[in-house]
Amino acid sequence: MHERGSVGLVRPEDIDFPGAFALDCGRSLPGFRLRIERYGQLNAQRSNAVLICHALSGDHHAAGYHSESDRKPGWWEACIGPGKPIDTDRFHVVSLNNLGGCSGSSGPCTPGPDGQTAWGPDFPIVTVRDWVRSQDRLREHLGIERWAAVIGGSLGGMQALQWAIDLPERVAHAVAIAAAPRLSTQNIAFNEVARQAILTDPDYCEGHYAREGKRPARGLALARMLGHITYLSDAAMADKFGRELISGAPGYSFEPEFQVESYLRYQGSQFIDKFDALTYLRMTKALDYFDPARDYGGNLVDALKRVEARLLLLAFSRDWRFSPARSEEIVRAALRAGRDVSYACIDSPLGHDDFLVPVPEYTRIFGAYMLRVAEECA
Amino acid sequence: MHERGSVGLVRPEDIDFPGAFALDCGRSLPGFRLRIERYGQLNAQRSNAVLICHALSGDHHAAGYHSESDRKPGWWEACIGPGKPIDTDRFHVVSLNNLGGCSGSSGPCTPGPDGQTAWGPDFPIVTVRDWVRSQDRLREHLGIERWAAVIGGSLGGMQALQWAIDLPERVAHAVAIAAAPRLSTQNIAFNEVARQAILTDPDYCEGHYAREGKRPARGLALARMLGHITYLSDAAMADKFGRELISGAPGYSFEPEFQVESYLRYQGSQFIDKFDALTYLRMTKALDYFDPARDYGGNLVDALKRVEARLLLLAFSRDWRFSPARSEEIVRAALRAGRDVSYACIDSPLGHDDFLVPVPEYTRIFGAYMLRVAEECA
Numbered sequence: 001m002h003e004r005g006s007v008g009l010v011r012p013e014d015i016d017f018p019g020a021f022a023l024d025c026g027r028s029l030p031g032f033r034l035r036i037e038r039y040g041q042l043n044a045q046r047s048n049a050v051l052i053c054h055a056l057s058g059d060h061h062a063a064g065y066h067s068e069s070d071r072k073p074g075w076w077e078a079c080i081g082p083g084k085p086i087d088t089d090r091f092h093v094v095s096l097n098n099l100g101g102c103s104g105s106s107g108p109c110t111p112g113p114d115g116q117t118a119w120g121p122d123f124p125i126v127t128v129r130d131w132v133r134s135q136d137r138l139r140e141h142l143g144i145e146r147w148a149a150v151i152g153g154s155l156g157g158m159q160a161l162q163w164a165i166d167l168p169e170r171v172a173h174a175v176a177i178a179a180a181p182r183l184s185t186q187n188i189a190f191n192e193v194a195r196q197a198i199l200t201d202p203d204y205c206e207g208h209y210a211r212e213g214k215r216p217a218r219g220l221a222l223a224r225m226l227g228h229i230t231y232l233s234d235a236a237m238a239d240k241f242g243r244e245l246i247s248g249a250p251g252y253s254f255e256p257e258f259q260v261e262s263y264l265r266y267q268g269s270q271f272i273d274k275f276d277a278l279t280y281l282r283m284t285k286a287l288d289y290f291d292p293a294r295d296y297g298g299n300l301v302d303a304l305k306r307v308e309a310r311l312l313l314l315a316f317s318r319d320w321r322f323s324p325a326r327s328e329e330i331v332r333a334a335l336r337a338g339r340d341v342s343y344a345c346i347d348s349p350l351g352h353d354d355f356l357v358p359v360p361e362y363t364r365i366f367g368a369y370m371l372r373v374a375e376e377c378a
Numbered sequence: 379m380h381e382r383g384s385v386g387l388v389r390p391e392d393i394d395f396p397g398a399f400a401l402d403c404g405r406s407l408p409g410f411r412l413r414i415e416r417y418g419q420l421n422a423q424r425s426n427a428v429l430i431c432h433a434l435s436g437d438h439h440a441a442g443y444h445s446e447s448d449r450k451p452g453w454w455e456a457c458i459g460p461g462k463p464i465d466t467d468r469f470h471v472v473s474l475n476n477l478g479g480c481s482g483s484s485g486p487c488t489p490g491p492d493g494q495t496a497w498g499p500d501f502p503i504v505t506v507r508d509w510v511r512s513q514d515r516l517r518e519h520l521g522i523e524r525w526a527a528v529i530g531g532s533l534g535g536m537q538a539l540q541w542a543i544d545l546p547e548r549v550a551h552a553v554a555i556a557a558a559p560r561l562s563t564q565n566i567a568f569n570e571v572a573r574q575a576i577l578t579d580p581d582y583c584e585g586h587y588a589r590e591g592k593r594p595a596r597g598l599a600l601a602r603m604l605g606h607i608t609y610l611s612d613a614a615m616a617d618k619f620g621r622e623l624i625s626g627a628p629g630y631s632f633e634p635e636f637q638v639e640s641y642l643r644y645q646g647s648q649f650i651d652k653f654d655a656l657t658y659l660r661m662t663k664a665l666d667y668f669d670p671a672r673d674y675g676g677n678l679v680d681a682l683k684r685v686e687a688r689l690l691l692l693a694f695s696r697d698w699r700f701s702p703a704r705s706e707e708i709v710r711a712a713l714r715a716g717r718d719v720s721y722a723c724i725d726s727p728l729g730h731d732d733f734l735v736p737v738p739e740y741t742r743i744f745g746a747y748m749l750r751v752a753e754e755c756a
Contacts, residue, residue, distance in 0.1 A: 025630035125630040185615040185638050186607065192639045193603045196646070199632060200596040202580055218578040222600065225571045229564065237563040250667045252403035252503040254577060254659065258666065260563050261570045268574070281632065288636065289628045 005081045006073060007039040007088050010064035012104060017137050024127040030113050034138055035060050035104030036096040039080065040088035042144075047377040049144045050086060051135060052076065052095035053152035053159035056227070056283045057275055059103035062095040063088075076153075078358040085367040090374040091148065099134050100126045100283070102276035109210070109276055121207025125282055128155075128162045128290045135159070136167055148377040149173040149370070150309075153355035154322065155283065158290050161311075161330070165292050168308040173373050175366075177314040178355040180326035181300050181333070182291040187321070190230060191284040194223035198277045207278055220277045221268030228267050233318035233351035300329070304337035311341040312369050314355075314362065321352040342369065383459045384451060385417040385466050388442035390482060395515050402505040408491050412516055413438045413482030414474040417458065418466035420522075425755040427522045428464060429513060430454065430473035431530030431537035434605070434661045435653055437481035440473040441466075454531075456736040463745035468752040469526065477512050478504045478661070480654035487588070487654055499585025503660055506533075506540045506668045513537075514545055526755040527551040527748070528687075531733035532700065533661070536668050539689075539708065543670050546686040551751050553744075555692045556733040558704035559678050559711070560669040565699070568608060569662040572601035576655045585656055598655045599646030606645045611696035611729035678707070682715035689719040690747050692733075692740065699730040720747065 018031040037060045042049060052062050054075070063080035065073055080086045080093055097105040100123060104110075112119040139147065150160040150171050157179025164174035183191070198204055201219030205212045232240065241259040245251075256262040296302035311334055315327035324345040334341040346362045348354040354362065396409040415438045420427060430440050432453070441458035443451055458464045458471055475483040478501060482488075490497040517525065528541040528549050535557025542552035561569070576582060579597030583590045610618065619637040623629075634640040674680035689712055693705035702723040712719040724740045726732040732740065 024628070125628075127628070183621065184612055185619050185621045185636070186610075186612040188621060188636050189607045189615060189638045189642060192634075192636075192642055193600060193607065195632060196603065196643070197575065197600055200600070202596075218580075222571060222575055222578070225574065226604065229567045229571065232564075234562055234564040237567060241563050243561065243563045243566060250402070250503075250505070252663075254573060254663075256570075258563070258566050258570075260567045264567060264570055265574070285630075285632075 005083050006077065007064035007081050009068070010037050010039060010061075010066065010074070012037050012060055014104060015138065015141060017134075017141070021134065021137075023124050023130050025124050027124045029099075029106060029124070032099060032106040032134065033104070033110065034096050034099070034106075034134065036094060036138065037061060037064075037074075039063055039093040040091050042092035043378070045377075046144055047146070048090065048148050048374065049092045049094055049142065050149040050151055051139070051147050051163075052080070052086070052093060053131070053135070053150065053156035054095070054098060055152070055154035055156045056287065057271070057280075058156065059101060060095050060097040060105075061103070063093070075356065078356060079363065079366065085363050085370050086151065087367075087370065087374065090378070091370075094138070094142065096135065096138060098126075098131050100279060100286075102279040107276075108278035108282070118210055120210060121278060123278065123282070125285050128158050128286055129166060131159055131286070132162045132166050135163070136170065139170060147171050149175055149373050151175040151177075152179075153177040154179060154352065155287055155290075158287075162290075162292055164307045164309040164311065165303050168306050171309040172376070173312065174307070174309045175312045175314070175369070176327075176330065178316055178319055178322050178327075178352055179313070179330070180322040181293065181330050183287055184326075188288050190226060191288055194226050195281055195284055197222035197226070198281055204277065209277070215272070216277045217272040220272050220275065220280060223280055224271040225264040225268045228264060230321040231351060231353040233320055236318055236350045239349070300333040301336045304334050304339055307334070307337070307339050311339060313341065313343040314366065315343075315345045316348040316351065316354040316359075316362075317345055318348060318351040319354065383461050384455065385442035385459050387446070388415050388417060388439075388444065388452070390415050390438055392482060393516065393519060395512075395519070399512065399515075401502050401508050403502050405502045407477075407484060407502070410477060410484040410512065411482070411488065412474050412477070412484075412512065414472060414516065415439060415442075415452075417441055417471040418469050420470035421756070423755075424522055425524070426468065426526050426752065427470045427472055427520065428527040428529055429517070429525050429541075430458070430464070430471060431509070431513070431528065431534035432473070432476060433530070433532035433534045434665070435649070435658075436534065437479060438473050438475040438483075439481070441471070453734065456734060457741065457744065463741050463748050464529065465745075465748065465752065468756070469748075472516070472520065474513065474516060476504075476509050478657060478664075480657040485654075486656035486660070496588055498588060499656060501656065501660070503663050506536055506664055507544060509537055509664070510540045510544050513541070514548065517548060525549050527553055527751050529553040529555075530557075531555040532557060532730065533665055533668075536665075540668075540670055542685045542687040542689065543681050546684050549687040550754070551690065552685070552687045553690045553692070553747070554705070554708065556694055556697055556700050556705075556730055557691070557708070558700040559671065559707050561665055562704075566666050568604060569666055572604050573659055573662055575600035575604070576659055582655065587655070593650070594655045595650040598650050598653065598658060601658055602649040603642040603646045606642060608699040609729060609731040611698055614696055614728045617727070678711040679714045682712050682717055685712070685715070685717050689717060691719065691721040692744065693721075693723045694726040694729065694732040694737075694740075695723055696726060696729040697732065
């Protein structure tokens, strides 16, 4: 048995969307597949559905377990389940693997136009706007007129924001957690180093590594290690790993000597077995390109004037990847646009990673807000 | 002709130190060579010599030019020269390439014990304390009883601090700029990712790349790109490069599309032609190991009680690699140790890189302090 408050055993579903699907890059997909999961009952009015959007390395498996022996729950188990902020006793929760992903939805690892050979590097570079449009096809397919809420953290929060701007009548609430209105130059710089790690790995083979029976594991591991540095604050890293030498004295070798070195190597080595490098490249590009103001002459206020949803922004005090100041940019622009927006900066221990963790003040605020959402759509 | 205020044409000198030289790691070098440069006249009392210690990727060439056609001056041209803070009309300036370096001093690229084959990966991992002891041999060789000042930025500032602790009677002033009493966990994490980039490059060949006619250029370039992210603040990167797409719209490729991407790739590609990966690995380890308090039960105050030099600490407001808070740790410990310490945090545009740049308030404060030093030893 898995713990109380969990949705328990869940099963992914694949949904195929036939017909050409035009992308921002100018290319089209000849139809696409989305892998999704659903938790909680859809009510008779079909009004209690919420969409969960995932972050850079996330997927459709947001909560619960895939088998009795499964030891690791979905990535947002902290926030989704009976009695949790996204309460599956009240909501019908829909989560998906995004286009370009590597967990079952159409992407570099799935069959390309010939129906057999994997897309590989020929899979287009997709954008947050593309994702929103593909997710809207999913909404339509599921017979949902309007999401009670679109919710996400980090890159997921950016999708929630884009939803509220692009399809205002389809979103009652947009919840963007630990997000930003667009990346900072430094954020782009980190993404670029991560991409270069992958692109320059000799086993990348110009993206045709699968065909060559290889994979750019070294580059992907480096990209992940670098990512992890930005998921924790300096102070959190110090709290968590200290900086004492494990053996008490220098070993004068390049073996791990500080705990944080072992942690990073472990994170890198774990990641390469569960994630694909071509997807990683595409996720970082979607992040870099994300800039909803761009369609409105660079003016975020004008972009947000389109929004009909009520907005909840949450940020974490120690987050330096997308700091509270970045969420506050969205809040100020939303207020200037005359939108209904709530915001809280949560005092929290880790940094960016806190959006995945049951920080008490976070779940209290998030839960209370979602309770109002549930009451509205009951 | 090169600009006014420059020491002009300079010539490196090689000095050999015969006899076994014991290192912190327990191994010994069978003698060693240091490549140095000197600018400005040594006075009759031999009291006006200052030692310049370099940072991670620095070398002996701190000021001036190597030829009339040389377009790039030494790395600290901003601060060393006639009328500059380290005034060569007043001081005899000595700078060197550290042990383990790749610019002429004994290191992985120079002949090993057999006098012919390069050391390669067998060159020991050296520490800041080792450097101070090797620099003390240089002091002795030059017939200098006491340095008027030992000066450095970043890892160079750490050497200045270690000098003042380890050889108190040999240093009148120690000037540590943009330094830290030891690395933070996050600093170590960045170093570890940089090292992994090099160590996992297939062309690293377990360090024997020179013998194999290869070099881990990809890994070294990644390490350098990552370093550059930490040399500039988030705000400085935004000021310098913005985050607008160069072509105005996404190109949907992995070619550089934001200025900061081109900048990082350029920095990476330039670096691999002038620096050696085995040296880079060793420099980052020296940083990680640096912890003068470790020899004093982890108590920096006790370490600093040994200091006889007067201390000047300078930090830069936007530096997040070694933030002002890190310099202030040293200042507070020095005050508690009853030492004579001055400190200023300079409002500055770039971040860590500001220590290399003629920021007006920086050169004024640094210059005024050095003028007092010059008057003392005149």
